[in-house]
Amino acid sequence: MNLDKPYSAASERNRDPILVVLREAFAGCRDVLEIGSGTGQHAVHFAAALPALRWQCSDRAENLAGIRAWLAEAALPNTPPPLQLDVATGVWPPAQSFDAVFSANTLHIMSWSEVRQMFAGIAQVLRPGATLAIYGPFNIDGQFTSASNAAFDRSLRAAVPHRGIRDAAEVDALATLHGFDIVADHALPANNRCRLWRRGRVG
Structure with a gap:
């Protein structure tokens, strides 16, 4: 194991309950964009469990090295290199389209303006x-x-x-x-x- 990888205990705890939802919600999907991939832990877990999906990570520039470390160690065929994406800039991947988007624990750390931009x-x-599919805490x-x-x-x-x-x-x-x-x-x-x-x- 690469000890220099970033690690989130919360991601380890919540990954399996989320996977139960995604397994059904993304059935029939092929290309998933994950917004705010964080450490990369969710990506390798979900991509390994759902091999029919092409799981495209994305995050701000400062998080990409950690994501690359997780992807490199897992060496899965369905996880391309992560994309740089900061929703606040309004610059999105050019000439790409996806049939699913997943994001976890992002809305509450963005400003409302950034949520709108997302x-x-x-x-x-x-x-x-x-x-x-968006995971995290919500008020009702x-x-x-x-x-x-x-x-x-x-x-x-x-x-x-x-x-x-x-x-x-x-x-x-x-x-x-x-x-x-x-x-x-x-x-x-x-x-x-x-x-x-x-x-x-x-x-």
């Missing part, structure tokens, strides 16, 4: 009928779903004021604006959710 960018690269009807999520939100905002747990209805409204319809909402361990949208009309 959905606009996703609409540019997802084909009609494609699936969008403006309320925290647990005391631990409320405490987590306070810590996020104390560190960086523009961060915070997003409300599911507000994210759904943003998705609808770009042509996505909510199709499933899976409650997962540790007060997280995996929410799924499908792209219908061109947004």
Whole structure:
């Protein structure tokens, strides 16, 4: 094992519950873009378990070396080199389209403006009928779903004021604006959710 690789204990804990959802949600898909691949741990786990998928990692420049380390050690045939992608720039992979997008624990660390930019960018690269899966904590009807999520939100905002747990209805409204319809909402361990949208009309 490469001891210089970045490591997330949370990714190890949540990867199998997420995989249960993705195995069904991405059935029939071929090209997945992961936004905010972080350490790269999710990518190698999901790509190994779902070999029919081409799993395309992406993240900001400072995270790419760690992702490359995970991909190199796994040496899977369905994980191309990671792409540099910062949703705040509005620059998305040129001349590429995907039939699925996955992102984990990203919405609450972005500003709301960046969340809006992310959905606009996703609409540019997802084909009609494609699936969008986002994992992480969500508020429901403006309320925290647990005391631990409320405490987590306070810590996020104390560190960086523009961060915070997003409300599911507000994210759904943003998705609808770009042509996505909510199709499933899976409650997962540790007060997280995996929410799924499908792209219908061109947004």
